[in-house]
Amino acid sequence: MNRVEPAFALIDCNSFYASCERVFRPDLARTPIVVLSNNDGCVIARSYDAKPFVKMGEPYFQIRNTLRRHGIMAFSSNYALYGDMSQRVMTLLEGMAPALEVYSIDEAFADLAGMPGSLEALGRQMRATVLRCTGIPVGVGIASTKTLAKLANHAAKRWMKQTGGVVDIRDPERRDKLLRALEVGDVWGIGRKLTEHLAEMGIRTAWDLAMADPWTIRKRFSVVVEKTARELRGTACLSLDDEPAPKQEICCSRMFGKRLRELEPIREAVATYAARACEKLRAQGSLCKKVRISIRTGMFNPAEPKFAKGVICELPYPTDDTRLIIRAASDGLELVYREGFAFSKAEVLLLDLRQPGEYTPDLFAVQKPAAVERVMGVMDAINARWGRGTLRPASVPTAPDWGMRRELMSQSYTTRVDQLWRVGG
Template identity: 55%
Template sequence: MGVPFFQVRDELKRLNVKVFSSNYELYADMSARMRAVIESMVSRSECYSIDELFVDTSGMRGSLEDLGHQIKARVYKCTGLPVGVGIGTTKTLAKLASYSAKRWHKSTGGVLDLCDPDRRNRALQHIDVGDVWGVGRRLNEKLNMLGIGKAWDLAQYDAWSIRKMFNVTLEKTVRELRGISCIDLEEVTAPKQVICTSRMFGQRQYSFSDVAESVASYTARAAEKLRAQQSLCLVMRVGIQTSMHCLPEDRYSNGAIVNLPYPTDDTRVLVQYALYGLKHIYREGYGYAKSEILLMDLRQRGEYSMNLFQPEQSASADRLMSTMDSINRKFGKGTLRPARITAAPGWSMRRQLMSQSYTTRLDQLWCVS
């Protein structure tokens, strides 16, 4: 996990492992199809990630386990995607049930219902605390030092003591493991507090102009995400770095925090200040492998107080950005873009083993003869 492909290429070839480059367009479309199928069978849902949903089954008749098998079968029939279904009285238990359904697939068939207290308790006694939702590696180590090795041990620990030693979030986890719901279903996704856009380059970049183009491109993408959630940005961070696998003397990494003159989602302003930050951290003589844009201090439109002495984004800029987004939605991403960004940059991510976009491009449809 996380080992560079070039380091294991020969071993993968020897083992006849099939390797595919990332295809985000295909992933996003298949995720949307999966979500549409599931949402047609329930009344409320929360999209948690690209491959995971929480659904509310309150008021639904019949066996929830049967419903889980129906969801699993329909998703597979409509999309070809195998999924696991976990059922619980809380979101934390549902996550654990989903994990256990896949782990014990032979006995569960990919669907596990932990609503029954006895079944829930038996499962918790066999699940490591590190597999509980929200318990990371460091927290797992600290819990192990307290003698908490299984999810059952955490569920039995005094919730108030957990809150004092750690935080209220872990206290909620303890109560959720006991079957007490503390985390609500979020039907409307909350706006992101930070927006990050970053990719590894397809090959090392040694000129300022190429790195600057990547920064401009990532800034434009981040600005689109910013406008999509109706947010404005006041602070941004620009970062660049060489490869982790270089010799120590060839490594360089740096970032710059840039304060914007006013909250904005204007691609032109964001690109201008991003390049300003890049000029202060760029060093000649290095082969850069990655650049990154981080938009911070985000404000929701209409939900923040303006400073009387602070300028604000003009109405003409709002109209221009809206027009640009409309054109790109209609004619394709990147149809209208800053002049700094070329259509086929040399620094683009190398994805030579990418599968076809079977579901989103007419020229790549799967042909069956």
């Protein structure tokens, strides 16, 4: 029986946030674009033609003149649009690969082992299909391991004109040529600090890391870096994760659209963040036993008094009940709130997460009411059908004046009927 050689593909959307904005603004096809963080704070995404002029993380208020001088268009983050476009891309890819691992909002690994025909041709078909059906350009890297597929994808986008956006390095000769051409910092999981430590050992290219002794790498760094080195040599150590592991913590944190001094608007914000965190909690089927609530003032204005504090609140039993978690977060807020400060941010962190059946309840403790699961299920079903916030706790406002400042946001072209894309007059 013939052994099936492993084959992975990494499909990564090019400048995803910026590309989503361009899909519905074809007039910006040749205009550089940057996308800003919450409250239009700093740059979190750049189109390829904006990268020479703007660095990631630069504050918007400092670079407005630079953007204007170079004709760069800025957009506020439109997460509803980006999430919907991501789902469309992933749905297309799922129809062309036997198994898919959605790694992030803009990239996915596909298991192509045993697929007939040319995998490079399949990669080009994936790229063409996604572009035709969504307008989003992607790069495709194909290799015998996930780490090499990441590297092949990097090469596909770096040398787009020569590669056409698709690179297959399953051939050892092509693989080794690429490893010699790329710096070790280009390897998946090798950050700046680790790059510096590897350079001290004379490891400066991806090829150097692939040729390094695995046991020495493991002893000096970690088993993770050892697996990376082995994967670069073509030994598959990472499998495809069809279902991501449940998160051990769930956080919802936002900057307010303006400074808040009074307790009640901060309480509204905390309730809103807690409700969103509970949606994520139920989406992964987990229960929460502890909630941490924290607030802080702005930390960079020397004229403003500084204050930051947080507290952990214990819940009576593991739960996914939005109402109970909001109540606990509100109680915690009263413990950390101080008058006389202008608060800029609040955070709700769900801790001690467990799956149902992973804990033994106390015989004499308060138990989770049986009706909670039905109530939360109905609320999630209504919101899934009619839109988030259709049914919500009374403590969560609809249009608060402290909401995020997004003055440059594009329309919700795919998620709101009143903002659908219009063509023609």
